[in-house]
Amino acid sequence: MKVSISASKKETAKSFSEYLSKLIAKNTMLHVALSGGSTPKEVFKELAAHFKNRIDWSKVQFYWGDERCVPADDEESNYRMANDYLFSKVKLPSVNIHPIKGENKPEEEAIRYAGLLEAKLPDHNMQPQFDLVILGIGDDGHTASIFPHQISLWDSKSYCEVAEHPETGQKRVTLTGAIINNAKEVAFLVTGENKAQKVLEIMEKKGNHTSYPAALVAPNTGRLNWFLDADAGKLIEQS
Ligand code: 6PG
Numbered sequence: 001m002k003v004s005i006s007a008s009k010k011e012t013a014k015s016f017s018e019y020l021s022k023l024i025a026k027n028t029m030l031h032v033a034l035s036g037g038s039t040p041k042e043v044f045k046e047l048a049a050h051f052k053n054r055i056d057w058s059k060v061q062f063y064w065g066d067e068r069c070v071p072a073d074d075e076e077s078n079y080r081m082a083n084d085y086l087f088s089k090v091k092l093p094s095v096n097i098h099p100i101k102g103e104n105k106p107e108e109e110a111i112r113y114a115g116l117l118e119a120k121l122p123d124h125n126m127q128p129q130f131d132l133v134i135l136g137i138g139d140d141g142h143t144a145s146i147f148p149h150q151i152s153l154w155d156s157k158s159y160c161e162v163a164e165h166p167e168t169g170q171k172r173v174t175l176t177g178a179i180i181n182n183a184k185e186v187a188f189l190v191t192g193e194n195k196a197q198k199v200l201e202i203m204e205k206k207g208n209h210t211s212y213p214a215a216l217v218a219p220n221t222g223r224l225n226w227f228l229d230a231d232a233g234k235l236i237e238q239s
Contacts, residue, residue, distance in 0.1 A: 003203075003226040007232040009191040013042040016189055016227045020047070021055050023132060023185070031121055033065040033133040033175065036078035039189045040134065044085035044229070057092040061120065065133055065180070066145035066163075067100035069171035076170075077102055105204065106171045108160040113173060114159040125220070128159065130183040133175070137190050141198050141212025144180065145172035154216045177216055184222045188214075193231040200235040 006012040014051050020043075034040060047055070068076045078173035079099040087097060088183075098120065100113050121128035136144045146153050147162045154177040163172045180186065187231045190199055201216045203226075209215040216226065225235075 001036075001224045001226070003228065003233070005228045007230055009039065009042050009229050010046070010187070012191055012227050012229045014041070014044040014050075016043050016187065017046045019187070019227070020132070021051055024055055024059055027059065028058070029059055029061060029209040031061045031063065031129075033063045033130050033183075034082055034163070035065045035079060035134045035136045035189070036068070036077065037136040037138075039136055039191050041081055041085055042191075043189065044082060048086050048089035048139045048147060052090050055090070057090050058096070060092070061096050061098065062087075063098045063117070063120075064100045064132070065135060066172055066174040067102050067213050068145075069106045069162075069173065070102045071098065072102060073097040074102070090191060094228075095229075100160075101148070108171055110158065110160040110162050110173050117143065117159055117179065124182055126182075127177060127182045130179070132185045132187060133180050134187050134189060135180070135214070135217060137188060137195055137198055137212075137214040137219055139194050139198070140166070141208075143212075143214035143216050143217060145174035146176070147198055148211050151211065151216075154213055174214045181216075181218060181220050182222075185225060186217055186219050186222060187225045187227060188217070189227050190232045191229040191233070195232040196235045199228065199232050203236055210227070 006015045070076045117128040156176045159179045163174045218221045
């Protein structure tokens with residue numbers, strides 16, 4: 001496990017962007033699953049501003065770890081956020097973008113997307129393997145779109161499941177633990193003081209960590225990386 005703590009959200013985005021740029025450079029093709037939320041938006045802005053010509057975007061295939069079941073032009077769409085802040089700013093072939101189709105029937109889309117992953121991703125342990133899965137952690141300990149009240153979705157035999165936001169009831173399509181923990185690299189991108197307690201409990205397996213889906217992220221053979229800002233990392237001892 002590798003932990004890097006940066007001074008601010010912006011510095012965390014810079015640190016992660018450098019890591020991503022190096023990963024892309026050393027691979028012929030990198031299969032990456034994106035997450036939604038405010039932290040990845042900072043990363044997209046950093047990549048568009050300072051890595052536009054430093055990265056060969058034709059070497060990256062973009063997927064999602066989760067998507068809201070809304071149309072692609074909806075302001076809630078994780079695809080729209082990535083497109084507005086990154087894809088539309090860099091020379092990325094559109095064939096390299098594999099959105100979860102939020103406008104489809106959720107149950108059908110979960111099946112379609114799982115099939116797409118099996119078709120597009122290389123195999124490891126007879127399962128599709130991402131080179132990198134980017135994840136956030138919600139205030140309640142959710143990750144991707146697996147929330148505490150549906151933590152059993154993590155252990156689904158399917159690679160994708162339909163989840164529901166606990167407050168809004170919004171339907172989501174999410175990757176499950178089988179594929180997340182099969183990744184070569186997983187990167188937690190976590191910023192903000194409101195995450196500090198969860199980061200502590202998850203990292204040190206304390207408190208209510210067993211009720212947090214994010215605590216179930218443990219790559220089978222891959223590496224877990226944490227990219228934190230000082231606020232999110234303020235309770236953990238730096239070894
Ligand atoms: C989503 C995200 C979600 C996110 C966390 C953290 O679709 O909402 O995938 O899991 O990663 O809620 O979001 P922040 O980066 O805004 O803290």
